[in-house]
Amino acid sequence: MSQPLVPVAARHVTCPPEDFRRASEEAVATARAGIARLKSLPASRTAREVLELFDETSATLDDASARASVVRHTHPEAALREAAEAAEQALENLSNDIRMDRGVYDVLSAVDLSGEDAATRKWMEKVLRDFRRAGVDRDEATREKVKALQEELIRIGQEFSRNISQDTRKVSLPPSALDGLPEDYVRAHAPGPDGQVRISTDYPDLVPFLTYARDGKAREQLWRANRQRGHPANVDVLGRLVARRHELATLLGYPHWAAYATEDKMVRTADAARDFIQKIATASEARMKRDYQVLLERKQKDEPQATQVEPWDSGYLDDRVKAEQYAFDSQTVRPYFEYTRVKQGVLDLTARLFGVTYRPVKDVPVWHPDVEVFDVYEGATLKGRFFLDMHPRADKYKHAAQFTLTSGKSGRRLPEGALICNFPKPGDEPALMQHGDVETFFHEFGHLLHHIFGGHTQWAGLSGVRTEWDFVEAPSQMLEEWARDVTCLQTFATHYQTGEKLPAELVERMLRADEFGKGLFVRQQMFYAALSLELYRRDPKGLDATALVRELQGQYIPFPYLEGTYFHLTFGHLDGYSSNYYTYMWSLVIAKDLFTVFQEQGLLNPAPAQAYRRAVLEPGGSDDAARLVNRFLGRDYDFRAYEAWLNKAA
Known part of the structure; x- marks a missing residue:
């Protein structure tokens, strides 16, 4: 009888630096030995022998690299972060x-796949395509150049990311600058010995301040500090990143990096x-344009001579418009979104929908005391494990994302993942969240569910979120809808002092108010997408990234570009997503269509959730995303649901 599978990732991400280095070196050695065996298999080898050996060798590298990424982005010890960065580079180089x-x-392309199932054939089709895209069929001199460029790009990408995560800035302001901020925020930012309060550019400080602070000059000071992060360190780094990617793409026969990077996506x-x-x-x-005009008219009530809305005004004015014209003050919902209750609400809702339970695990080593661990069970069967690292600290990843720890494989390994976020931390003050934070929690948990449910495929190479990249966001974007439904919200959103349920009438006002500003939001996203694409479409020779920001901002959004600000130097997606930030909106089109089934059958109805889990999440990368969606919808996805969402009146 086979032994039950157990999670293993924790011991690999909580060990001393020397042990971490040793484990990474062992992964490299294991993978090298696996490749050597693969190339020396006898002529009598079976297809399954070849595929199993290649899959396990690849999984060894992928999982070791994934764990190194988690450590690099989260571990409080600099020595371990440095060890992880070096390990990640060595593992990526070997890959x-x-x-x-x-x-x-040659070994893989010679495998006779005629007796294999469709998922296996699809997997090998992608594997062989990736080999060709890496330059395997080029001459030796070209392959050597490609290898050198790829190794350099790994180093540059790590440097770009490191310069962002380590650059938290603070501004010193008089206590009067906190006028308009919630009471818990004010209490958490007591004046220092010099009588000044200090506000950081980390999200739990930044977002409420730009939303609620009445002092426009103070908002400007913090906004500019945030837009100067990464400068000047990332000026040269981003230039090298773009130039080397262009060089690599042209070396492989593509006109530019964007052509290379979109080729294997749904967009093509x-x-x-x-x-x-x-x-x-x-x-x-x-x-x-209508949204912007409303903001300008609201600003002119305070400043009659105003002719434009500054970028540090937009969040504040948006909140004022919603309070005054839509009778919704976003501060009124914060007491209903205390972090620990939101967390439990996300867990309870998703467990109910998808037929699983989450069991806290207390005896697992973690990389920081804030980290919580949960095992995912379906009945008595352990399906995977996840780690929640949800609060900000120095030198930690600054945004919100799901990270892989282990890619699951049926009969071999359980999937393990981590959510790395920056939500308010419970302590002396209640950890009250913005509604946008609640949406973000659901979004990232959607990625985690995709990873766990899709982590039981027959090949690790098909596990989890290994679909086309421009589909990856759709499942997580769809799960955000549960954070906008009054019935779902009332299952967990209770006032942290009184225990009162979040009133339905308040939710209705919030949702009506949320319709305002949608045009500005979408155009802002398209500015980011255009910047991402054009930065990698154009010839990098003489390309001034700051000038490109200035040019595209003028085309896509009404807020003026401010000299001396450098948004692009902290736009981490320019490394990870490179030219393909469009994928967020592409995925949203699909997500809105997927959600129509739940709108018809009920958001708390497990039946559509189970069907969705089977058709879309569990297959992982076993089929084209469009086919997975068709399987769930019973038709091809289209633009109608997204268009209805976009045009819904405020």
Whole structure:
């Protein structure tokens, strides 16, 4: 009888630096030995022998690299972060070496797949395509150049990310600058010995301040500090990142990096990505102009001579418009969104929908005391494990994301993942969240569920979120809808002092108010998408990234560009997503269509959730995303649901 599978990731991410280095070196050695065996298999080898050996070798590298990424982005010890960065680079280098190993390619391409199932054939089709995209079929000199560029790009990407995560800035302000902020925020920012309060650019400080602070000059000071992060360190780093990617793409026969990076996505080409961005921008233009005019008119009530809305005004004015014209003050919902209750609400709702239970695990080593661990069970069967690292601290990843720890494989390994977020931390003051934070929690948990439910495929190479990249956000975006439904919210949103349920009438006002500003939001996203795409479409020779920001901001959004600010230097997606930030809106089109089934059958009805889990989440990367969606909807996805969402009146 086979032994039950157990999670293993914790011991790999909580050990001393020397042990971490040793484990990473062992992963490299194991993978090298696996590749050597693969290339020396006898002629009598079976297809399954080849595929199993390649899959396990790849999984060894992928999981070791994934764990190194978690440590690099989260561990409080600098020595361990540095060890993880070095390990990640060595592991990625070996992965690149394998993809350019003609011997490996020849073995895999010779496998007779006629007796294999469709998912296996799909997997190997993607594997062989990735080998060719890495340059395996080029001459030796070209492969050596590609290898050198890939290794350099790993180092540059790590440097870009490190410069962002380590650059938290603070501004010193008089206590009067806190006028308008919630009481718990004011109490948490007591004046220092010099009588000044200090506000950081970390999200729990930044977002409420820019939303509620009445002092426009103070908002400007903090906004500028945030927009100067990454400068000057990332000026040269981003330039090298873009130039080397262009060099790599042209070396492989593509006109630019964007052409290379879109080829294996649902969108297929950079031109199609550009057309999609323009389509969304055009559809949202009129609404964006109306939104901006409303903000300007509201500003003119305070400043009659004002002729434009500054970027540090937008969040504050948006909140004022919603309070005054839509009878919704966003501060009124914060007491209902205390972090620990929101967390339990997300767990309870998703457990009910998807037929699982989450059991806290207390005897597992973690990399910081804030981290919580949960095992996922379906009945008596352990399905996976996840780690919640949810609060800000020095040198930690600054945004919100789901990270892989282990890619699952049926009969071999359980999937393990981590949520890395920056929500308010419970302590002396209640950890009250913005409604946007609640949406973010649901969003990232959607990624985690995809990873866990999709982590039981027959091949690790198909596990979890290994679908086309421009579909990856759709499941997480769809789960945000549960954070906007009054019945769902009332299952957990209770006032932290009185225990009163979040009133339905308040939710209705919140949702009506949320319709305002949608045009500005969509156009802002299209500005980010256009910047991402154009930065990698254009010839990097002589390309001034700051000038490109200035140019595109003028095309897509009404807020003026401010000299001396450098948004792009902290836009981490320019490394990870490179040219493909359009994928967020592309996925949203699909997410809105997927959600129509739940609108018809009920958000708390487990039946559509179970069907969705089986059709879309559990297959992982076993089929094209469009086919998975068709399987759930019973038709191809289309633009109608997104268009209805975009045009819904405020």
